[in-house]
Amino acid sequence: MINKEIIERVNKIDECYITHFSIKKAIEGIQRCILMSKSSKEPVNFLLTGDGGTGKTTACNAVLSKYKNSFENRGDREITVVPAFYSSVPNPVTIKGVAFSMLKSIGAPAPNRGTAIDLTYRLGRLLKECETQVIILDEFHHLLKKDLGKSNDVKEWLKSMINEYKVPVILVGTPECSDIIDSDTQLARRFKYRVELINLRFGGQKKGDYRMFVEALIKLFIKEVKVNSFPDFQAQSNCLPLYAITGGNPSNTVDLIKEAVLLSLENGNEDITKEHFIQACNNLIFPYSITKDVNPFELSIENLNLAIRNYTKKGRVVDE
Ligand SMILES: Nc1ncnc2c1ncn2[C@@H]1O[C@H](COP(=O)(O)OP(=O)(O)OP(=O)(O)O)[C@@H](O)[C@H]1O
Ligand SMILES: [Mg+2]
Incomplete structure (x- = not known):
């Protein structure tokens, strides 16, 4: 049965984010550009790229949360100070x-x-x-769409906006956005600071970002969603199926854990087990999955390693 309270309880996790290494680098990089722009001759812009679900918008929201709108009286008028804002490139793309x-x-x-x-x-x-001290412009990859004439117009418009209004722009989009920027030397020069967010790595003897991300996420679920327990994902062999099905993608990982928690709570169970993860894997689509057509939670560790080895050319996901 659909239970509104349970859904709202699980969705509490959406209010949190984890500062893994690359998202931290992105957030700090953007903040640095904003600071540099305050005293430099030209605004210092930033390009944030990454595949779907790697955390681009999450990074932008983290930056935006540091800025608050306020009201000021100027003469007989009250104006709103908007130090930072988020907008996105519409599709189809036009200057207007x-x-x-x-x-x-x-x-x-x-x-x-x-x-x-x-x-x-x-x-x-x-x-x-x-x-305004910074403009965040998401979904910049919409400029890649068919109408090249209009895309070029928007690129030219963006350049003159940066030149004239001197507000730094943070462009956000898929990795192909780098090509849009690099196809124009004037834009490339204006976007020299860049970070690409990629799916997190599992690591070897030393825990990779993915394992640390999962551990932090589990702690957050226990703290914010107030569930009792999870399988021991600190153990490499337990964490590996999570990695195999999500390919290290942060968004897919959050979705999978949320689904397992939902299934568990809907059954009146505050302890999330491997069975809930097996079911959750069957309920969702995982575009970055390494183990196609098999549920990695049902594979033996040997077969799981084999599947991952067959998938990755070097076969060094676990023991690099
Ligand atoms: N660092 C993180 N900590 C916690 N959750 C994260 C993190 N990064 C991503 N997520 C999860 O993934 C979801 C999608 O992330 P986000 O919207 O930032 O991805 P995106 O890169 O902007 O994707 P898209 O290209 O599809 O817009 C978030 O709502 C959140 O649940
Ligand atoms: Mg996004």
Whole structure:
């Protein structure tokens, strides 16, 4: 039976994130660019790329959480100070669409009213008035879509916006975004700071980021969702099936654990067992799975290692 309370309880985990090595590097890199931009001649921009579910938007939200809007009285007017905001490139891509998205995020009234030139002009005025220190522009890979003419227009628009308004821009998207930027030397020069988030590695004798991520996540589930226990994922052999089904992808890992917890709680059980993980694997789709068509929680450790070895060219996921 669907139970709203249980779902809300499990979704508490969505409010948390884990600062593994590469996300920390991304967050600190972005913060550094914002700081450098305050006193440098040109704004210092940042490009954050990664495949789906590697944590790009999570990193952006972590940065945004450090900035809060505030109100200020200037003369007879009260204005909203918006130090940072998040917007995304719409699909299909147009200059007006991007300007609209930014105006909406900064809180402009009637953000769609006027031509692309009107919207750009208003955006420039508001960026100054709202004392904006950084713009995060997600889904930049939409520029890769068919209409190259419009994509080029948006690239040119972005360049002149950076030049004129002097607010640093954090571009976010899939790894192909690097190609969009590098195809234009002027943009490449403006986006020299970059981080690519990738699926986390399992590691060998020394625990890799993935194992540490799982351990931190389990602790968070116990603290925030208030469940009793999980299988011992600190043991390499127990953690390996998680890695095999998720390919080290943070989003897939959170989804899998959430599903196992949901199944367990729906059965009135506060202790999550291997059986719940077996069922959870069957309930979801795992695009990065290393063990296609088999449930890794049902494989022996030898067969699991073999499957992983067959999948990875070097076969060194576990014992590198
Ligand atoms: N560092 C992290 N700590 C905890 N959960 C994470 C972390 N990174 C990702 N996740 C989980 O993965 C989900 C998806 O992450 P996010 O939206 O940041 O991915 P993304 O890279 O922006 O993906 P997309 O390219 O599809 O937009 C999050 O809602 C969260 O559940
Ligand atoms: Mg995202």
